[in-house]
Amino acid sequence: MSTPTRTEQNLGADIAGGVGESPLRPDGTLKVTGEFAYSSDLWLTGMLWGATLRSPHPSARIRSIDITEAVRTDGVYAVLTHDDVPGDNLYGLEHADQPVLAGDVIRYQGEAVAIVAADHPETARRAVNKIVVDYEVHEPLTDPEQAVFDSTAPALHEGGNVLRHLPIRRGDPDATADVVVHGEYEVGMQDQAFLGPESGLAVPADDGGIDLYIATQWLHVDQKQLCRVLGMPANKVRLSLAGVGGAFGAREDLSMQAHACLLALQTGRPVKMMYSREESFFGHVHRHPAKMRYEHGATRDGKLVYVKAQIILDGGAYASSTPAVVANAATLGVGPYKVRNVSVDCYGVYTNNPPCGAMRGFGAVQAAFGYESQMDKLADALDMDPVEVRTRNALHEGATMPTGQVVDSAAPVEELLERVKAMPLPPEPNASDLDGYDLRLLPGGVSNTTHGEGVRRGVGYAIGIKNVCFSEGFDDYSTARVTLKVNGGDAVATVYTAAAEVGQGLVTVQQQIARTELGVEQVVIQPADTGVGSGGSTSASRQTYVTGGAVKAACEQVRARVLRQAAKHLDLPASQLRLHAGKIVSADEAVVAAVVDVLGGETITETVTWRHRPTHPLDENGQGNAHVQYAFAAHRAIVDVDVELGLVRVVQLDCAQDVGKAMNPDAVVGQIHGGSAQGLGLAVMEEIQVSGGMVRNPSFTDYLIPTILDMPPMQVDVLELADPNAPYGLRGVGEPPTISSTPAIVAAIRHATGADLTRVPVQPHHITGTP
Amino acid sequence: MKCTVNGQPQEIDDVWEGESLLYALRERMGLPGSKNACEQGECGSCTVYLDGTPVCACLVAAGQAADRDVVTVEGLAEDDELHPVQQAFLDAGAVQCGFCTPGLLVATHDLLEREPQPSDPEIREALAGNLCRCTGYEKILDAVRQAAATSAQSKAGPS
Ligand code: FES
Ligand code: FES
Secondary structure, three states, X not given: OOOOOOOOOOOOOOOOOOOOOOOOOOOHXXXXXXXXXXXXXXXXXXXXXXXXXXXXXXXXXXXXEEXXXXXXXXXXXXXXXXXXXXXXXXXXOOOOOEEOOOOOEEOOXXXXXXXXXXXXXXXXXXXXXXXXXXXXXXXXXXOHHHHHHOOOOOOOOOOOOEEEEEEEEEOOOOOOOOEEEEEEEEEOOOOOOOOOOOEEEEEEOOOOOEEEEEOOOEHHHHHHHHHHHHOOOHHHEEEEEOEOOOOOOOOOOOOOHHHHHHHHHHHOXXXXXXXXXXXXXXXXXXXXXXXXXXXXXXXXXXXXXXXXXEEEEEOOOOOOOHHHHHHHHHHOOOOOEOOOEEEEEEEEEOOOOOOEEOOOOOOHHHHHHHHHHHHHHHHHHHOOOHHHXXXXXXXXXXXXXXXXXXXXXXXXXXXXXXXXXXOOOOOOOOHHHHHHOOHHHOOOHHHOOOOOXXXXXXXXXXXXXXXXXXXXXXXXEEEEEEEEEEEOOXXXXXXXXXXXXXXXXXXXXXHHHHHHHHOOOEEEEOOOEOOOOOOOOOOOOOHXXXXXXXXXXXXXXXXXXXXXXXXXXXXXXXXXXXXXXXXXXXXOOOEEEEHHHHHOOOOEEEEEEEEOOOOOOOOOOOOOOOXXXXXXXXXXXXXXXXXXXXXEEEEEEEEEEEOOOOOOHHHHHHHHHHHHHHHHHHHHOOOOOEEOOEEOOOXXXXXXOOOOOOOOOEEEEEEOOOOOOOHHHOOOOOOHXXXXXXXXXXXXXXXXXXXXXXXXXXXXXXXXXXX | OEEEEOOEEEEOOOOOOXXXXXXXXXXXXXXOOOOOOOOOOOOOOOEEEEXXXXXXXXXXXXXXXXXXXXXXXXXXXXXXXXOHHHHHHHHHOOOOOOOOHXXXXXXXXXXXXXXXXXXXXXXXXXXXXXXXOOOOOXXXXXXXXXXXXXXXXXXXXXX
16 A cells, blocks of 8 residues: 555544443343343243252251152252262352351351252242251350350361451550540441342253353352362353342352252253342341441540551351451551551451351441541540541551551542532521421431421531452452454444443443444443453452453454554554544544454454452561552431431432542442442441341341432532553442441431440430430 | 233233232243342332232232233333333433332333322332332432423423
């Protein structure tokens, strides 16, 4: 080709729907027509239904299991116990310590003992009830403090009851201060309460392997555990992501995966398992309940001198992700504040309570209730404004964390607090005109419990910090395969990863990245499965960062190949070409070729495994660069409290969050709304009530999550201070809004009532002081 | 058992007495759009119309629907065109995981039939029986407001 001529001056607009815009979700239409296939919607001719027998006791030894009557039931195809597990009868995310089917020891109420496959779900359930298990019932160990400190407590696992103790020591352990505040705080057990129940379909394959269609947060970690349980290599255990009805951490561990595979392999038929809501409460881990003791010392002008803390997290019967939860609670235990002298001891312990693991903001949520309650207490002791005491100690870029890690990108703690403080307040209720007041706007609502008498308004603030991505030296990566080819006359990109879309909108962001990087409008997201390398977990606010980073890197490689190819055709140096909206553009901004012509009949494919910068383990004093990125959000809550009845209505909940780069502004705001709502739930209503190791409220009748009546209007302010280490400068978004929402609401209730609230969820009797 | 679902006659045999309308729709009639988040009448994800009245399909025995008219989320769109309520949920970003969406669409459809221009407190009251764990409801409110505005516009006709 000769010297290129200016064939076209107009480069055309950027491709719509790229990074920074808010295009519609690609799965949205299917979701509003009811056609989107969730894991609970899967169906195959001839499939069987699985059901699970669970222990009614939190602590017991199994003497015998008699399956005779169950096996004899018409329509039953298989009844399996621990003897039928071909591989290791143990699984777990980090420590494999949980039996697939209990054979000997029962460590929590709801532990799986036997499984049944039958031709109708009700037949399967009835057969389960015919299995006779002879239990030797033991006294459960349910007090986490006893589990750690009482040497006479029974050891629930080899190696004792302390799953992890992480000390953080920095500065002078004997530092003293003018003003000292102490506090003891408790966080109850919260449930993720995703709406789509645990479910999936296991299909035995001709090669003797298994295909599992499953709603999960991490296909490859499921696969790894299943290989071990089934005694099969990875190429025989293939997982595909089915539609996921929310996750929030509850799908990080296995639930019915191994059970469905075992039944399918045994019967040679497809087996579907689907938990009821009640079973779901026993089928997944919950948020760790916490007991925390804090001591804050400060100067008279409100500067923190030291923080001492002891945090005990009840991990329940099995490890799950407790070690990581301990790491977060410990390393983030003083919050987003500069403190020179820190001594934190965080323990994750085994008890006979329900197993606890990942839930949005894990570890950071519990600690934030402790340290933010303390900051308010300190403000009181100093007679200082609660925002002022926070901003005086605010972390900032360049400051050092209690782990010795220097914060090396934006940490706008002060700015976020000031932004929420500056937002307009809702109108004050008019005390002289309570008759005209809409009941629906009062605590108690249409229950007509007050016409305004006894109602006090309060305002509270809180800010939280969260690490983004996996920490402490974990090899955290994602894999993306990007293909570009011409289809129907247009360039079409295909993005293939194993990363789980759970509702947050990862599929949309993947499309946006490909549009921006490749300048093509049509981007197909291939269904996620284990046919491509791991995408890592959809947790720790990491997918847009890590899988987004992988998609970006794969697109860059595809783009470089297109440009090299164009350079060859055009006889121009590739370094002088760039790609814009489906065209190849030269250094002097001339359109020199169309991408479709360069591609011709060729398909360009690149697969990239992408890692964020490395992190490092913590030493024996909890020192080290353990985290890859920090993220921050602040809340202001306004509440009305009926101080006579202890009823609370959150009137308004406002949030400011730094997201580095709003990849999809609408989705970012959606995460902030949803995360804040879960924090509101923990503040005032959500708790799995456990007594004697027994769950008392495993239903949506008794475990309450916020409804549209509970959730107030929100004002949201999104900051975009780029992190130079992250793709596009982005910061993880999903978890921070859950962290500060809870303490802000509790602070507002304290402000309204003067009550010393030390436990969440806050219950009416905490406010009224009645027993 | 015979009934009409989304305008089509349906017939299922051997209805077992414990079978809910939700189970019949999802597992027997191939209409899994209505969801099953609690099967206890607490979440609204299974909301369908039964003779024009929204009900929790998990609380209705399949037999009770005999000779009656059922409309599910699958029946809201007409001629491949999304219903304005569906479009508004999509446009407003009111759909994340989407598990609550089918029930909310039917409940919103019903609300706007009864009250084409609902106030925010009216919207909240009408949707109080539909749980959503993902969105914090703000964008659901936006979607309902948008759907109300769209139908007001289309009623006003082209200006
Ligand atoms: S499934 Fe019917 S109300 Fe929840
Ligand atoms: S969008 Fe997930 S429950 Fe509403």
